[in-house]
Amino acid sequence: MSSANPSAPKVMDMREAVGRFVHDGDTLVIEGFTHLICFAAAHEIIRQQRRDLTLARLTPDLIYDQLIAAGCARKLIFSWAGNPGVGSLHGMRRAVEQRDPQPLQLEEYSHFGLVARMAAGAAKLPFWPLRNYRGSDLPAVNPLIKTIECPYTGEQLATVPALNPDVTIVHAQRADSAGNTQIWGLYGVQKEAAFAASRVIVVVEEIVPESVIRADPNRTIIPGFIVDAVVCEPWGAHPSYAQGYYDRDNDFYVAWDGISRDAKGLEAWLNEWVYGVGSRGEYFDKLGEDVTARLSAKPRMSEGVNYGF
Amino acid sequence: MSSANPSAPKVMDMREAVGRFVHDGDTLVIEGFTHLICFAAAHEIIRQQRRDLTLARLTPDLIYDQLIAAGCARKLIFSWAGNPGVGSLHGMRRAVEQRDPQPLQLEEYSHFGLVARMAAGAAKLPFWPLRNYRGSDLPAVNPLIKTIECPYTGEQLATVPALNPDVTIVHAQRADSAGNTQIWGLYGVQKEAAFAASRVIVVVEEIVPESVIRADPNRTIIPGFIVDAVVCEPWGAHPSYAQGYYDRDNDFYVAWDGISRDAKGLEAWLNEWVYGVGSRGEYFDKLGEDVTARLSAKPRMSEGVNYGF
């Protein structure tokens, strides 16, 4: 009820999920801190040619570099913009510096500030207080970073405004068909980003029976009743990773520097790997068999715990 | 370093832990919402005759009723004071209404307000904002509930001040000898209460090898480096419960109403079950064998997940 018709089926393919829940002009969050970054969703958004998106994410990473280069975005809200361990995000820089393919507005925080914006959004508070930014130039270039006086101590604390995306897309290891979603390994801000949003798409490596979720309820991070769509997309986070499923494709992160260095090269890559495939399944087939040999996770199973009473 | 000498051994018995880390006049939090309430620690505090404690807890429950009746407390910070499903806390009421054995000052919140106080304490912020209390008399009787104006929307929001206990005692299913602590089932505010405190005692059903913790790191709620003492005390939460270990002793919660209804009866119970035993082990022996038959948890094991890459 809170979010959606409870009896409407939520399991759908990526095309339908993006078609129904991601609209031109939306504020969109695809989170995942290194872990569980949903490239499959970004590629479908590019294929469906969404426009004028405000993209928010701690680390724009390759995923927003691609969305920006494909002309989907008009604004970027971020806290660290680089290709981790490699260098610049060339697509983003071309948009900012050369307005190519179109201008890109920037709104910049530190990680803590953007995490706090999402926490405020999830808690439906208009702001979040944090002890930060004194002595830094960040508030001078971002007027949304303000201050507040503590009613107890009189201290000045920084504040950031709530971020409430129109839609958040979360990648996860598994969910049931109602969207009850379990994550292990790095959590990032997946939970806060989901609760902050009006619409939530969960993309998982596996859809599992409800009984699997119920057998280990402490692993559930997002309850199904706030989820609008559940998409099963194995390897949907590649070249990011999913703990227990596949490793990060670091070679691709390194290669992206060369691919994206000029606009033509990046466009050719989009033509081949995004527009040139109809779905994540085709993308995976195109990666070839060696990707599973190279990146599939080795087993390191945990033990169960007792939920009895 | 943050909290304690990293190479000092932390594993000790309850007598030593309470002796070293709980002092007269302290603000003390023993949390656990129905689940994982550390009666073993409270009984040792009573035996060591700590005085002038400020006790904070969402639900004082039987544990603080006993500490209050034993004369350990001068103040209670709480949000719901009753014997759940049974009735009143008679020990607490005698202290408030008849100053027996001594007066008890009350500071009252709702659950959300007290949870927010602990979150602020854990985050080392002087206050926490929440949308609450408008239309309620609670701020009229508790001047620590204040308001703040949102710097973005101009809305008036409620605030509560941080709660930073001198010492927090957390019961949990298991920890390693360094205090890395894992909890499943209901979390309550164990994490916030621990991070908010200057000193932390963790009491567990089992001390496990570090490898058990490392095999399932997403279950860790409290990192060892903020923990000062680790006490192994099987059945240490009885008559509360530990998911996967033993059930709540509801019969005792019902019986407490009769035991505590007059001061003499309560005192006799303390003499028999607290002063009359030297340790939790003796208490457990005194409970008799049928308690394990009656309350031991039946197995409902979860499956493991893959942490590999």
Add this chain to the structure above:
Amino acid sequence: MAVRAAHELADGDVVFVGIGLPNLACNLARATHAPNLVLIYESGAVGAVPERLPVSIGDPALVTDSLGVASMADIFQFYLQGGRIDVGFLGGAQVDRYANINSTVIGPYAKPKVRLPGSGGACEIAIHAARVIVVAPLSARSFPADVDFYTSPGQAGKYGTRAQLQLPGGGPTRIVTDVGILEPAADGELALVAVYPGVDVAQIKTKVGWALRVSATLEPVPPPTAEELTLLRDVLDPQHLYL
């Protein structure tokens, strides 16, 4: 009352459940017309399917086989304040003309005649849940014109109306009693909208501490079905803890 309260729930509702009668009502609704009800407890259990009647709001049976467990910080901030809760259940020692609820003290706060347990989560449930169902047997003592203490805000009162206070949730929208159902009118004052079979309206009026308005068209109230009674007595509360 459990059957009436169950009828107030729609399939798919996300319900903040209290212990006792509300818990029975929710499990009855789930077993009959509302299989997709999501039960959330302030203790942190989400999507609970307790295999025994929980004796506390933090019963281990609420966790076993639940859909998820949340910290209480998340429950209050992300679930409740986050506007994700459709229905909250509240009880209280006093409910007044505008559905303000008192579960704190009878008499003055500093020198109470009776010290009650206090708010727990009630204040924030009354503020944030989209709608609140109050379950309380009707009596003049329990339904005064004004409560002694505003623990949980109703539709209006000395601090103003909900609109003036900009409270996000709907507040108490249905008061389910042992003899009939009250509902706030447009001005926030409770009016009698349904009377159970065999109950006299005149008698109901004597059990309320103000001049009770009666709706022009009383809702029909079907008697509990045999299935409902069997479920309650034999399956949901076989030990008759709450019935």
Add this chain to the structure above:
Amino acid sequence: MAVRAAHELADGDVVFVGIGLPNLACNLARATHAPNLVLIYESGAVGAVPERLPVSIGDPALVTDSLGVASMADIFQFYLQGGRIDVGFLGGAQVDRYANINSTVIGPYAKPKVRLPGSGGACEIAIHAARVIVVAPLSARSFPADVDFYTSPGQAGKYGTRAQLQLPGGGPTRIVTDVGILEPAADGELALVAVYPGVDVAQIKTKVGWALRVSATLEPVPPPTAEELTLLRDVLDPQHLYL
């Protein structure tokens, strides 16, 4: 630099680790004099023992066999702002006379000559960690008198001193470079306190954009031991990703 940085760590320190050289330094310290070092990554891994050299700050190898995983909200609020971090590592394109660090832009913010990645967690690490070790090779371009942009506050600057700003952490206390070590004096200005064997003080002064003070008594700097070099080259970074 990795060896020098490792020497800055004490056993039992709780360290907020960055990727690259800081990661190498921490793992070197852990393998030698500081076995009880607790490595925390802003990604959420606590007590990580990576079995391979992590290629990103969120590498899955940081999670496998770690002591715990925390959400980023907890990492920043409870761990960092909560005052639980002893040491933070920072780098940056520019470090100035008072150890302010710039990782945002070279040139004016609105029209930068070079757009750098931005703060990430650097600003809050500089504010909250009990002490901050900066690792950066010395050059006049990287050590100007004033940074173009204050991403992360140092010891003093246009907004005042740390004491005036009431910053809870100690800020940058040691600047480990490729030729020597700088440390803030009582007034917050960096001074040269150690010179590596075979390096000339006069030459160091040319690599800094202000008149560099030199401590009256320079700390002795032992050369890396054979064990340290072997560990770094053969065990910790066998592919020479960062060396």
